[in-house]
Amino acid sequence: DTGVSQNPRHKITKRGQNVTFRCDPISEHNRLYWYRQTLGQGPEFLTYFQNEAQLEKSRLLSDRFSAERPKGSFSTLEIQRTEQGDSAMYLCASSLVLAAYNEQFFGPGTRLTVL
């Protein structure tokens, strides 16, 4: 399978615990995005990387959230001291940015439930 993959698909945790999600983009894609989606809403942009550089972070991303893409390939999103409001679907997308705009391809998401 050469699409975007995310692990785990589901995560249930207790409030206050730390969680980490992984995203493996399409191999030749140089941009990687993280979004968050709650029920009945469209995805909300969190952050994105071009290669290993994190170029933008949304104001939605509190200091409890951190994302890395150490070698410009896979990325991790960590949430520290989780809160019930963090419960959502976390989506990863990748794209290949050339001269023309290219569409983002999404992974299946990681559904986080904070109890």
Place this chain on the structure above:
Amino acid sequence: AQKVTQAQTEISVVEKEDVTLDCVYETRDTTYYLFWYKQPPSGELVFLIRRNSFDEQNEISGRYSWNFQKSTSSFNFTITASQVVDSAVYFCALGNGNNRKLIWGLGTSLAVNP
């Protein structure tokens, strides 16, 4: 401000009916990009189409067609002869600027009943 409005929250049709999903956008940029994505019950967002702001030509792909009108800032999506498998949430999104992040509408939930 950049914004995408999908006024239709839910639409229910009977199989084989045609259905149009509306999308209205706001942007001050002269160069921008519009997208439609499908999100079936499985949850994965599936890319359907991209349209550049400088290309107003409408597009047809099988039963899907898109009508882009800059004069009304709309990018509507029509499914002809709908099928049960078309049941999903459809999102319209706007991309502009160098960061190329997407601004999303709230989605339209389409139910196609047999």
